[in-house]
Amino acid sequence: MKLHPWLRAAAAQLSGAREAGRLPPALLVHEAPGTGARQLAVLFAQLRFCSGDRPPCGQCSHCRRVEQGEHPDFIIVEPDTEKSRLGQISVTQAREIGQQLALSSYEGRGTVLVIQPADAMNRNAANALLKTLEEPRPDAHLLLLTSMPSQLPATIRSRCQKLTVPAPDRAAVLEWLATERPQHRNDWPRVLDVLGVAPLAALEADVGRILAIREDIERVLEGAAQGRLDVIRVAHGWAGEDLPLRLAGLENCLTDRILTMRAGSRLPGAGRDINMASALRLLAELGELRRQLAEAALNRPLAVERQLWRLQGA
Structure with a gap:
């Protein structure tokens, strides 16, 4: 997986934690909007599951399936748009998260479950998730991805390790966008005026x-x-x-x-x-x-x- 350049510092922190045997059971990733921090969740799962000598190898079955979204022990939870007009993560989903993290992993290498955006949890969902955080399974990891951590209850934030992905440098983002979509080279400054320094949002706009x-x-x-x-x-x-x-x-x-x-x-x-x-x-x-x-x-x-x-x- 080719990491976005502005994620490399955070990725190095995760790799260091894995080498030290300290991948956290609960991690709150505070990402600047539009920076694509889900790549870090993929990396986290590859670090956890990789069967190569120097994780993540990117070549083993575990690494490939994580990147393709096909690994049974790598789970991503998002708002259920069919059941929630408000784009929320419901208490039902939060309870299902608890059930999934209570069960043994399918392939014996643990479970990595990602909630994105974590601030989409309503109050009841957050309360239900708190019970899961209080009784973590030893080989389970919960990742909360959000650009608005202040919207999460303090009781949840206090039980998570923190990883911050700041907004990248505007000049570097303009250069990256000009490389990715050179036909809009002269337009990117005004696009960022609206979207902020959110490279992926700009790229897809x-x-x-x-x-x-x-x-x-x-x-x-x-x-x-x-x-x-x-x-x-x-x-x-x-x-x-x-x-x-x-x-x-x-x-x-x-x-x-x-x-x-x-x-x-x-x-x-x-x-x-x-x-x-x-x-x-x-x-x-x-x-x-x-x-x-x-x-x-x-x-x-x-x-x-x-x-x-x-x-x-x-």
Whole structure:
């Protein structure tokens, strides 16, 4: 398996733990969004199951089947989208996890079970999982992958070892993207403006769609700065399926503007300076709104309208 370059440091930590005989029974992987930390889960399972002399060999039956998703003792649990409209991992799934980790492994080399994203567990699921963490099977390993570890109960976080995958350097990501999809070399900076430094999300994105969202965000920021934003029209236009992207892009672009102001530079095209305290509060509220989007009862146009009024008043 060819690891993404920004995962190599974390991979080295896992390899070192395996050499020391200390692969943890419970590991919380805090990944920056769009960094593909599932590769680390695959590596963890290969380190655990490999029958070669220097794991992971990548060639033995265990390594190959783990990478292909066909090893019976390497299990990945994700939200059940057919049963949960909110994209949650249910208490039923959490109980099944407990049952799977209580049973002996199929091939006698232990079990590696991955929950991704771990923050998708609802409260009941998290409570059910806690019982599993309190009574681990000696040869079982539970990996929790999340970009929002603060959404997990402290009782779960405290029972896990931590592995952090930070956002990679923007310049390095731009270079990597230009190598992977060179036809968009000049577009990648604006794509990252919307998606953040999330290389895999950028690689898989519809570039034309992201660029259109980027232009729309810029128009909204300029309109708000000049006090002429048609808030109600924009709120209803933004409330569709692209809303998470638009909010994330607005956060990223607003952050860039704040950093520019802190550096003492004038914002191009801005009618006035941003009130720093108001802008920072708005950033926090935008992040909270993005987390609330999974709630079926959320009135999206109204929620967006409220934030746009705050943006115009910032």
